[in-house]
Amino acid sequence: MSADFLYGIEVVINGLMAGVLYALVALGFVLIFKASGIFNYAQGVMALFAALTLVGIMEGQVPFSHLINAIFGTDLHYFGWTVPALLAIAVTVVIMIFFAWAVQKFVFRHLVGQEPIILFMATIGLAFFLEGVGDLMWGSDIRTIGLGLPQGGSLWIEEATASLGGDDFYGFFLDKLDILATAVAAVLVAALVAFSQYTKQGRAMRAVADDHQAALSVGISLDFIWILVWSIAGFVALVAGVLWGVKSGVQFSLSLIALKALPVLMLGGFTSIPGAIVGGLIIGVGEKLFEYLVGPLVGGATENWFAYVLALIFLVFRPQGLFGEKIIERV
Amino acid sequence: MKDTVDSYVTADGRTIGGVMMEMRNITLRFGGVKAISDISFDIREGEIRAIIGPNGAGKSSMLNVISGFYHPQEGEVWFRGAKRPTMKPYQVAQQGIARTFQNIALFEGMTVLDNVMTGRLNKMKVGMFGQAIWKGAAEREEVENREAVERVIDFLEIQAIRKTPVGRLPYGLKKRVELARALAAEPKLLLLDEPMAGMNVEEKEDMSRFILDVNDEFGTTIALIEHDMGVVMDLSDRVVVMDYGRKIGDGTPDEVRNNQDVIDAYLGVSHD
Numbered sequence: 001m002s003a004d005f006l007y008g009i010e011v012v013i014n015g016l017m018a019g020v021l022y023a024l025v026a027l028g029f030v031l032i033f034k035a036s037g038i039f040n041y042a043q044g045v046m047a048l049f050a051a052l053t054l055v056g057i058m059e060g061q062v063p064f065s066h067l068i069n070a071i072f073g074t075d076l077h078y079f080g081w082t083v084p085a086l087l088a089i090a091v092t093v094v095i096m097i098f099f100a101w102a103v104q105k106f107v108f109r110h111l112v113g114q115e116p117i118i119l120f121m122a123t124i125g126l127a128f129f130l131e132g133v134g135d136l137m138w139g140s141d142i143r144t145i146g147l148g149l150p151q152g153g154s155l156w157i158e159e160a161t162a163s164l165g166g167d168d169f170y171g172f173f174l175d176k177l178d179i180l181a182t183a184v185a186a187v188l189v190a191a192l193v194a195f196s197q198y199t200k201q202g203r204a205m206r207a208v209a210d211d212h213q214a215a216l217s218v219g220i221s222l223d224f225i226w227i228l229v230w231s232i233a234g235f236v237a238l239v240a241g242v243l244w245g246v247k248s249g250v251q252f253s254l255s256l257i258a259l260k261a262l263p264v265l266m267l268g269g270f271t272s273i274p275g276a277i278v279g280g281l282i283i284g285v286g287e288k289l290f291e292y293l294v295g296p297l298v299g300g301a302t303e304n305w306f307a308y309v310l311a312l313i314f315l316v317f318r319p320q321g322l323f324g325e326k327i328i329e330r331v
Numbered sequence: 332m333k334d335t336v337d338s339y340v341t342a343d344g345r346t347i348g349g350v351m352m353e354m355r356n357i358t359l360r361f362g363g364v365k366a367i368s369d370i371s372f373d374i375r376e377g378e379i380r381a382i383i384g385p386n387g388a389g390k391s392s393m394l395n396v397i398s399g400f401y402h403p404q405e406g407e408v409w410f411r412g413a414k415r416p417t418m419k420p421y422q423v424a425q426q427g428i429a430r431t432f433q434n435i436a437l438f439e440g441m442t443v444l445d446n447v448m449t450g451r452l453n454k455m456k457v458g459m460f461g462q463a464i465w466k467g468a469a470e471r472e473e474v475e476n477r478e479a480v481e482r483v484i485d486f487l488e489i490q491a492i493r494k495t496p497v498g499r500l501p502y503g504l505k506k507r508v509e510l511a512r513a514l515a516a517e518p519k520l521l522l523l524d525e526p527m528a529g530m531n532v533e534e535k536e537d538m539s540r541f542i543l544d545v546n547d548e549f550g551t552t553i554a555l556i557e558h559d560m561g562v563v564m565d566l567s568d569r570v571v572v573m574d575y576g577r578k579i580g581d582g583t584p585d586e587v588r589n590n591q592d593v594i595d596a597y598l599g600v601s602h603d
Contacts, residue, residue, distance in 0.1 A: 198473075204449070207438050209440075213432065214432070214437060220452060221421045
């Protein structure tokens, strides 16, 4: 096999791995949108907040330390202990569930039956609020997550595949962290799909997504389901935040990465879980391949815009996305 | 509780028990519009109770009050000997009151089987973590409930469409699936909002048969709203007649048929 072809394959593999992460973030959006019709602009900030919280807890940082110091004139910064990763993750999950409850209780419960645009505006407000709370709680420095995850190229894969091509080919270069992230995301995505398909709560979630009135009539509490989906979205945000945070540090730009999920959703449809997965993979592979094949001709950096252009083209021909519900208006 | 007259046996051999549900002086307003004014009636164990009346009489509002979708400004709802506090619809459902809707409210994207399974959600007790682990209790429970659902599906003769997404079904079958979902909950009281609206004669006959069979075999108490007078008179044990939010008649089909107010409401009166 020629080296060019093999490099092409390497690009596709890397694209698939990036795509699984996009799919994961997109799932967070789809779950909430399906169950409540809310497009959650705050999803990205939730990822940032979850990652910040995890780091803060692990390092034993005092939450709201600046505020406390300013009011009481103290000089607190750290408790002086470190928390093991698993325990910190558990505490962060609890905090995200509490956040889900608070969002439902104090915001969306009062907005039931409002126009989608109003719900959307509420999530924008939520995004800025949460960003501010994150800053106030944990400070605004760029943080690194010390989870001890493997990083760097996998020599093993490189050596094992080096013999496939000729002298020009040195084997597939795959980042260990990317491989791990892909595995984690794939497991989580599979678990979410299984949960929504085969469990009682999953069935209730799908029921609420389909018809609120009917769901009420068979005894499903909408409040409970909404808190549940926000909790799951919070958990997804935590995982996405950690995986990306390990890669590029926990910083504000993390919240923008979630916007990459937008083209994924346009492609896959806002209401489809398989759509989010397939859409994520298409975007991941598409942008990497495009960069590899066409990038050099146009001066590179196509990854920044390719996904959005692809989504726009899709919008023209199939506005409901690949798997979205078809919009048929009865006349 | 108020007088519960002893049970009696109907002409066709069914036993009608004491009062199960009682509406006392219900008044429901939407802004300045009175949808229901000061209506009282009761529903007995095991009977088929119809609510009839011209369009806009407040029948559906009354059903929505019973099922907790609307909350009356005045009046009390008594269920099984106790005054019911203000409840959300899902809490009412958990009490054992199932319903269908005038404009069919099914989960269109899900299969018939999944739709009917949602009717059993309240019968499933295993918690979320048990569900997530799935093996053991959760699996056993799923199998049990699945069996119950299959019985309902058999009963209503919808085996052939079990795996079909509901969105693809014709209207008459959707109505039947909705009934199946309500039945799957094994309700004490079944509320049917115009179960035969928009059906042809054959479908109406099928639906009538199912309603009678449900009442007969499971002893389910049924309250239904219907426009088709012929059907109502054949099916029901007792009838409440409403007009402009007021109750104008209450009794057996024969009594109601000969009530002058009812005749006026349906045929109109001359104002000369």
